[in-house]
Amino acid sequence: MSLTSLEHLGELPAEQWDALVPAGQPFLRHAFLTALEDSGTFGPRSGWKSQHLLWQENGKTLAAVPGYRKSNSSGEYVFDHAWADACYRARIPYYPKWLGAAPFSPVGGRRLLGAHDAAQKLLRAVPNFLEQHDFSGAHINFTDPRDNELMAGESEWLHRLGCQYHWHNRGYRDFQDFLDTLTSRKRKQMRKEREQVTAQGFEFTWLKGAEVTEAQWDFIYACYANTYHVRGQSPYLRRDFFSLLAERMPEDIRVVLATQGGQTVAMAFSLVSGDTFYGRYWGCLAEFDRLHFETCFYQGMDYAIANGLARFDAGAQGEHKLIRGFEPVLTHSWHYLRHPGLRDAVEEYLGQEREGVRAWAIEARDALPYRQPQP
Structure with a gap:
């Protein structure tokens, strides 16, 4: 049993990767991710370098996370620039960090790919991976309910809420x-x-x-x-x-x-x-x-x-969507920070931020244009 990293997804057959991807999630498909890689989108100045994580047993890939070595915070849509600035002022290295995400795509979905037990083993191996590669931390963005359940069971991961606006048919x-x-x-x-x-x-x-x-x-x-x-x-x-x-x-x-x-x-x-x-x-x-x-x-x-x-996901931000019938939807991301002082400060901040995001999601419904409350 081992955790390995892969710098180009094209080295893994598409059928092996896509077998782990739930239906209806095009931004995680082998075709989408390799199109990003093969087009040169992750160039030297982009701040992105592929580093996917695979959990393998007896030579078979049982779980995976689409992952990237990041030297900036661009294109993520879960904004941690303030954390990076604080580290810069305190002379604490924040980059490189590792990111599990669908690049440039603020859409929710599965990130810990594979069956529950294998995904849990992969997740528990991440801290050692971070230490080996000298990453400041790991960030897994826009997770789905199954991921949230797994992440919540690991006490060192910090939970962050965000808010998007989706239209429902x-x-x-x-x-x-x-x-x-x-x-x-x-x-x-x-x-x-x-x-x-x-x-x-x-x-x-x-x-x-x-x-x-x-x-x-x-x-x-x-x-x-x-x-x-x-x-x-x-x-x-x-x-x-x-x-x-x-x-x-x-x-x-x-x-x-x-x-x-x-x-x-x-x-x-x-x-x-x-x-x-x-x-x-x-x-x-x-x-x-x-x-x-x-x-x-x-x-x-x-x-x-x-x-x-049934659903129209129009992407990140945009409060102007509310008056056009797009309803507030909470999004989830998770953060593992190796520096204890940074972790403590971010944990306190996120507790306050979650309260504010939940309150806004409730308040935002008052701006919806419907005659009757929506279910």
Whole structure:
């Protein structure tokens, strides 16, 4: 029995890895993770280096965690920059750290892959792994209920709560059926937003991964990258990632293109798996009134309703989603910090933060637009 690390997931056959991944979690599939690796997304300056953990017995992989050696805190969506800054001021090394996550994807799901007993053995071997590789700690982000149960049984791991906003399709026949559940003022506001986009002459086309041409991928990437460039930042993903993903898992990809006067001007890139629509990347080449809300939210809601999808996960942050019917959902992450002083300080902070997050999740429901409380 042993814990081993793997620096390139392509060295492990896809069927062995994917056998451990629960259904409906595309961001953990071998195809998705190797597309990130093979596209050069984890370059020397990215702060990311693959270091997946495998628990093996008699030469068979029974449990795993998608893992990364991190020299910064970019692209994680569970923000620990304040912890790193405190360590810098105290001259305590914070990097490198080890991260268990779906890179650049703030979606909840299984992280401790495999059967319960094997995953527990892997988890209990992590502290020794950290010491051997001189990591300051380990961080496992956006875990699911099974993971939370396992992690809660290990007293040295610190629990952190966050809040996202998801939309739920409660069997709506169409978008108007959804609007009928809202208060009059909010119903009129959403209808007006959509009418403003229509009045500007926008049309929308949905494509699956196999239907997208390389020229369209060039446009999609230009839009995606522009959302970073306008903020003076470099995009996380490389252009080749999108082509590799379209080659390796086209059935999960959905792209909506917005055109005006025959010219494509904006896009939203999403994945669909199981009963969930995952909205991921958006971008446009010019600013248009209300186009963001239509392309990123209302088009996705339309798609979910038309295709019988139960949930729309639109990603991290965004309190503006509340007034459009996206409900607060608690997220979970877990942190193991080797330095005792840092651990004690973070543990105290997280206790206070959890209270605040829970209170906000309750308070945020007051901003929802529904006429009746949602279950």
